[in-house]
Amino acid sequence: MRPVPEVDGATSIQVATLRLAESGVGMVAVTREGRFIGIVSDKELMHAYGEAVDRNSAVIEIARDTPTIKPYESAAQAVRMLDQERFGAIVVVDDDNRPVGLLNAACFWGLNLDPPRPGMVGGMATPLGVYLTTGSIRSGANPWALALTGATMFVIFLAGRLMVIGGLELLEKRGVLVPDSALGAFDIIPLAFLLLAFRLSPISGIHAAEHQVVHAIERDEPLALEIVKRMPRVHPRCGTNIAVGATLFLLIAETPWIPLADLRLLVAIIVAAFFWRPAGNWVQNFLTTRPASDKQLLNGIAAGEELLKAYATGRLSRPSPLVRLINSGILHVISGSFAAYGVFYLLATLLGFDASKV
16 A cells, blocks of 8 residues: 545645645545545646646546545455556545555555554553554553553652652751752652652663654554664653653742742743753653663564554544543553552551641
């Protein structure tokens, strides 16, 4: 299957001509709100120019219908349709009638035998392995592993927080008073402890494996160990970048060193906007990932192969925002964190410890 360029039906014939020239496949798919309407090929354009059709007219006026096929239909069915199609190509669409790619005879002569791949993949590292998702399809670690991720992060953060509380109480018993203006600095310690523990634990290697497999999939690389090993550990869409940006904003917005509230907010916005990605990439490289072992990479590759198989054989459709949110795994992580907090609160109550201090 080959990629197919798309133009909206309202696009002018002139612009559609440029897109077709750039495509190298002799046609463009015409869509309305992302859904397939028809195609425009060299033949339709030549006829339009020969008939002196206004080049500013909408391309939908010259589009023609063409057979379509779903990604999960058989190769034999595709060959039969190609044999009957005078243009020599058919458009592959998902269950929402959105173009996925183009099939022509060359696809069956060894020039492009790879099944369709998702253009964008999300994922998450869990203590039990790599989790991957396209938003509608998921693979790898199960939901319990995602919940365990949330519980683990809470326990580590809690340990850091208890260290701070214990340290402050010890200082107070020894007559050392910490100024209120300096207390905010101690809030960084649990986060630093979380990052350090993350870096030292096996999950940082799993996190790297997840990124490297996602890079390989999105670059159309084979999921071979020697290739995945060459992929970067840092990924621009990693949630670490968002977390770092939010942390930068909150630290500056709440700092007492800038007296004017409006100025603090302005500085926080500027710093977060310009440095969230470079700072996030640095944190990824040195704290939240480390070089993955072969075992961790193979685990990620297995999750990637499972995802690609499901994507190539499943019924593809654009997931609703709710389905995308559920499959992202974030709700499972949050649930795991709340469950761990519930256990902590129960134990603290039984032991007479004031959980509100944490």
